[in-house]
Amino acid sequence: MTLADIRREISPPRHGTATAVALLKQRFGERLVTGEDVRRAHGHTRTYIPNQLPDAVFFAETEEEVRDVVLVCHAHACPIIAFGIGSSLEGHVNAPFGGISLDLSRMDKILQLNPEDFDVTVEPGITREALNAQLRDTGLFFPIDPGANASLGGMAATRASGTSAVRYGTMRDNVIGVTAVMADGRIIRTARRAKKTSAGYDLTRLLVGSEGTLGIITKLNLKLYGIPDTILSGVCPFPSVRQACDAVIQTVQSGIPVARIELLDAEAIEASIAYSKIDLPRSPCLFVELHGSAASVAEQAEFFAAIAGENGGGPFAGSTRTEERAKLWKARHDFYWASLTLRPGAQAIATDVCVPVSSLSDCIAETQADIAEHGLIGPIVGHVGDGNFHVTLLLDQENEEEVERAEAFIARLSLRALRYDGTCTGEHGVGQGKRGYLQDELGEALGVMRQIKQVLDPNNILNPGKIFMPA
Amino acid sequence: MTLADIRREISPPRHGTATAVALLKQRFGERLVTGEDVRRAHGHTRTYIPNQLPDAVFFAETEEEVRDVVLVCHAHACPIIAFGIGSSLEGHVNAPFGGISLDLSRMDKILQLNPEDFDVTVEPGITREALNAQLRDTGLFFPIDPGANASLGGMAATRASGTSAVRYGTMRDNVIGVTAVMADGRIIRTARRAKKTSAGYDLTRLLVGSEGTLGIITKLNLKLYGIPDTILSGVCPFPSVRQACDAVIQTVQSGIPVARIELLDAEAIEASIAYSKIDLPRSPCLFVELHGSAASVAEQAEFFAAIAGENGGGPFAGSTRTEERAKLWKARHDFYWASLTLRPGAQAIATDVCVPVSSLSDCIAETQADIAEHGLIGPIVGHVGDGNFHVTLLLDQENEEEVERAEAFIARLSLRALRYDGTCTGEHGVGQGKRGYLQDELGEALGVMRQIKQVLDPNNILNPGKIFMPA
Structure with missing residues (x-):
């Protein structure tokens, strides 16, 4: 799908x-907004x-x-695009055929908290930071953290994951x-509150990741976890990305239940030092987080440091102090903004792929060579415990030749x-x-989705x- | 759905x-078997x-x-029922409209083992015991354990879980x-080998739990885990089921990563003592298993024993010795057979439900009262960390009044x-x-499944x- 293809869809x-x-x-009345500024804010997309x-744009307040x-859109075949806070990265909230952007950000309440059952029911517009702030006094938290302060409805719709997926899974x-x-x-409810069920097809998982194309999520019942004693x-x-990846594979294989294990390549580290004013070693790094009892975390840290050492890495410098931990993860989450320091005036475009962990270092090495060969700037960060990595391309979006070069890179x-x-x-x-x-990835399965x-x-x-793709 | 309803469907x-x-x-030719014994064995069902x-019956050997x-059945509108080893409990392999039973037990090979990625691709007919036996030398195992030595294809098709789901999840x-x-x-492949993906609808989860009604699984790519250092x-x-349930809730809330936590009520304990010749306290019990490093397991055991004590339970007597562990879990897995000692000559019919954990002891108490009130014999065992429990009814299936009483109980x-x-x-x-x-449970969602x-x-x-239900 090139930019030219997408432009053809506009009218x-x-x-x-x-x-x-x-x-x-x-x-x-006025709750349906047609002013251009608001419409533009709802069609925005962090891509080329x-x-x-x-x-x-309609700001919904109730289910x-x-x-x-x-029902109105159904009767008149009008497109309807669910909108959370607009932090998606692949043009999900764009309106290529016009229609209504259904903004759910005002539906942002906790509806029912069940602390004994470790679950909570929320409206789709609540953000993950707001949810966790409201949960704080309960000793519980919702762990999925895609970086952006996304809405839970949007996170479910895009099957978001992020830094903590290696331990807690994805949406x-x-x-x-x-x-x-x-x-x-x-209006359907896909499942009741039991922790597991075998009552028919898994419509929950069908809607999670359906990107607003099958239904509009109006309530979510989410799993919660106890805040760990020690973090x-x-x-x-x-010395190299490959050695870092090898250490990750061994760490996962050893059964160390790392809560986060993030790779930043040398270029990503430089950007983070420049932007976040954080003191980091100037080489590829793993950012690691460990959860558990004090004894368990100490044991995990010792195991991890030993594995890092065997792979030429270290020292592993960690802290359990809240402010130091917060600074580290803020730097990781701010990487999108930090990357802009690598090319002032450029736009950052994040793209991601995921491969079996054993292929990760090969795939990253080939990708780094590809970036260099084609004169692009693209630092790499990754949720390497899952085999998932991101390339953040820094582009001059006015330069059509450069955008085409970026598109060709994303295709490769x-x-x-x-x-x-x-x-x-x-x-x-x-x-x-x-x-x-998707056709290359899924073959006949794409037909079943259709x-x-x-x-x-x-x-x-x-x-x-x-x-x-259009039929 | 009463027995009478089901009988009406037979012709x-x-x-x-x-x-x-x-x-x-x-x-x-002869590979299509029409003899009555084989056909009867493929329609069997552990229910009334x-x-x-x-x-x-056709014994398939390849995809x-x-x-x-x-394709032949499609062209001639002939029913086709996938069959693993026939250990399902709700009549899944019955042929109410006749047709072909497609026995997949000969497709029982490991196709590709990827130890570095902790995954394995298998054919559907391999059983969980055969899979784990073949994995033993790799240090890896597949944890899902529904008790029966089920086929992996059948386990996926019914979204099986069992004793270890509290730690490792379900299929x-x-x-x-x-x-x-x-x-x-x-022929579709629902996903590649990456640990996570957000490439379209989750057809994997749609097929898992679809009970052979949407497609016939011919290969499965499964997650593996490292065999824990210490078990x-x-x-x-x-003293009571309620106190045991309270201890389970607190255990889960405390974040102790129990690998199994099984409830047996007093009647179930009696049956297990009689059948398995195992030395057990004569009161409701939790069977508990802990996985981890030696230090972590010791810490978990200490935490659990303290919680048990606070709830009037104990002492917690555990062992890391393989033969003692095996004896305990064999007794738990043999419970189906043990239950038969409670009423010699009767048939055992297992039914299960799952509720939010906080309601578990209330739901079990009401259920025990119901069993007593209606003159049934029904010991209770449960995967209580998940809020899931089983009633094993001991019935004289020739006695229609008794079967009706059992049906009415299952409905309640x-x-x-x-x-x-x-x-x-x-x-x-x-x-x-x-x-x-399902209509009561799912409402409009059932229409979407249809x-x-x-x-x-x-x-x-x-x-x-x-x-x-028939339309």
Whole structure:
């Protein structure tokens, strides 16, 4: 899917969008916003893909309102794009066919907290930081951390994961059930609160990762975890990315339950030092976090340091102090902004792939050679315990030749991941940016996905133009 | 769904089954078995539901043969029922509309072991004991343990779990991807080997738990784990089931990563003593297993013993010796047979539900009162860390009044679990036995499941009469 392909989609038939907008305006008045600034903010995308504006933005406040909007859009074949806070990276919230952006950020409440059962039911607009702030006094937390302060609805819709997935899994593993409004206005609850069930098809997992194309999530029941007694975070330098990757493989194989284990290559470290004013060794590093009892964390740290040493790395310098840990992870989370220091004035475009862990260092080495050969700037960071890594390309988006070079690189990166039996998108989703690689990755399975989309949303009103290439 | 309802289904229109059988006979000769003994063995079911025989049994040896059989059945609208070893408990392998039982037990090989990536690709007919025996020298194991020596294909199809789910999750969490033959003969691979992916809809989780109604699994890529350095198993008595449940809740809340934590009520303990000749305290007990380093296991055992003591339980007597651990878990796994000692000559029928952990002791107490009130014999065992428990009813299946009383009990039990926001089936699946409760449990979501079934298997040839009530 090149930029040229995406541009061709911008002016398709618009079905009954004008009618739907008029009806919603009549019903909701000023709450249906049509001003260009708000529409632009809802079509934004942190990619080279152009901003594609919806016709109107509706700020929903209740599940009933979501259903009512869907019913109007259903009746008039008007596209409807669910919107959380807009931190997705592959053009998920763009409106290539216009329509209604359904902003869920006002539906941001905790509905039911069940501390004995370690679960909580929330509205989709609550952000992960707000959720954890409200949970703090309970001793519980929600661990999934994609970096951005994303909304939980958006995290579920894109099957987000991030730094803590190596220990706690992804959104796939941590959503017990959802309530969703389907394309025809039916409201379904996919599962009850039991920790496990074998009652029919796993609709929870079908909606998680469906990117708003099968239903609009209006409630989520999430797993919670006890805040660990002891948390230790630290940095361990390595002479090379390969040695760091080897240490990660051995760490996972040894059964050390690392909570986070993040790779930053030498270029990413330079950017973080410059931006975050943090004291780091000037070589590839692993950022590591360990959770458990004091004794268990001490034992894990000792095991990890030994493995790092065997692979030429170290020393492993860690701390259990809150402010030092916070500084380290803030630097990691701010990497997107830090990367901009590598080329002032450029835009940063993050892309990700995921491969079997045993292929990770080969895949990264080939990718670094590819970046150098094609004159790109692209520091690499990765959730290496999962085999997942990101390249952050620093581009002048006005330079068409450069954008084309970046597109060609992303295509090669995606196909390279497939060669290693990996995936073209580990955690950013498909959106518009990765559609072109799904046929290669999934073959006939993509046809099955299309059938499911077709039967559940026959008019293609839910986030059209995402996941699937136009037929 | 009462027995009477199920009996009414036995003689429906048979579509082109005779033609399909004749064509397959022509192609495969003696490998298509039509003798009654073999057919009876493939329709068997450990429930009060009558044995419903297929017209023929085919022992597939390759994925291509599976596809070829499906294509013939697809062309002639002949039912096709995937069969592993037949250890399912809700009538999954019955053939209410006749057709072909597709026995996959000869497809039992490990296809690709990737020790560095902690994954293995297997054929569906391999059993969990055979898999773990073949893995032993690698230091890796597959943890999911439903008790029976089930086939991995069957375990995936029913979303099995069992004693170790509290630590390692269910089949949902441990299948990375599957290859499946769909109803029209298409072969799809749902995911590559990357540990995580956000490339489109989660077809892996859609097929796991679909009970052979959406596709026939021909390969599974499974997660493996390192065999723990230290394993400690032990027994802890409690004065009451409620105190045992309270201890479980606190154990889980404290973050102790128990690998197994099983409840046996006093009646179940008596049965196990009688059958397994094992020395157990004569009161409700928790069977507990702890995994980790020696230091970590010692710490976990100390924490658990303290929590047990606070709840009136103890002493917690554990051992790390292989033969003692094996004896304990053999007794737990043999519980199905042990239960028969409570009423010689009776048949044992296991049913299960799952509720939020905080409701577990209330739900069990009500269930024990219900059993007593209705003159049934039904010891209770449970995977209590997950809120999942089993009632094993000991019935004289020739006694229709008694079978009706048991059915009425199962109905009350299922609806009781729903009142606690739980599920009518925690790990046994729906099959024929639990179909009648899905509407109450899932509401509109059941309609979405039907749409998916309809679009992927429009002729309803894959395991018809399971999960869904006849329309």
